[in-house]
Amino acid sequence: MNVERIRVLLADDEEEWLSTVVERLGFRGMDAVGVTRGVDVLREVDSRGFDAVVLDVKMPGLGGLDVIRRMKETHGEMEVILLSGHGSKESMEEGLRLGAFEYLQKPIDIEALVEAIKRAAARGRERSSG
């Protein structure tokens, strides 16, 4: 898949981390947008099209698991990658059970994240067209 066409939405309450990763993904040919709150993910997904969503599990208010739960009701074809910095086995299992495409631990390897986003976007497109 041509990475230049992949649009990805990232959500993490750590602003500095978020803006840095958005910039790095931009250097790798992706059209990345960042939001710092779970509720903003739902708003952005409703108003704009994305090929994949990357969510931090722990965010104030609506956390990653709650966001994925709601998204699967309204945007079932959207593939979600969950990120966690705190290694909870339960949240990983719950996230995968809720339908997360992949679960990655921070610190992330940027190239591994790019590959995961590409895979998620490809799967999302298959499901949309299938």
Added chain:
Amino acid sequence: MDDPGRNRSREEGLAFFGKVMAGQSHEVTNVLNTISELAGLQKDLLGRAPDGGGGETGRIREVAGKIQRQVRRGQEIVRGMNEFAHSVDVADGVFDLRQALRQVAGLAERQARLKEVRLLAELADDAFVVQGSPLSLQQAVYSLIEIGLEAASDRRTVTVAYRTTAAGAEIAMASADPVPGRAEVDLKLAFLQEVLARFGAEMATSSVDGRVGRIVFSFSSDSRSGRAPVAESGTGR
């Protein structure tokens, strides 16, 4: 004599301490993750600079790499702190002896390094699940390691080994330099006996010329818990 009120208060105090420590360790992890990404961004920018970043490119890239290595080191330390903080989540829990030893040996690394003693942890693959206070057991294992470290001279090795046996499981400490018999050591050994008794376990020492060379904690099959242990990575609070 046990005072239930005081014990309860102590347990709640420990749970509070653990909760705060776990929360703060999560905050530190967030900082480290951000530093790591910023170092990665630094490398990216160097790669994109038209003039290659100037004469100092190699040096800047090297520094970014060093930053990332220190961050990984910090993240490992914080991971250990977080696991330890979660050990007070429950006063009476079900946990794996192997995990407990792995955790405590990691926490004791710094003390070993300061003493210039090599701490070697040998862990058999099988789990052995016990029920009791995870914090008490960790404290006992830490004390066991400390006894060996205090006796060891520079550049010697203290080995702490976990293995399962036909009768149950063992945690054994062996020091290259035997532990001299002293009142403080005897007090520590008495404390260890007391803690192990709560798990239905026993302690044995082997001595030569009044100096303890090896201390073994033995857990019989009766000590084994039939329940599944708590999740390894804490509750993610």
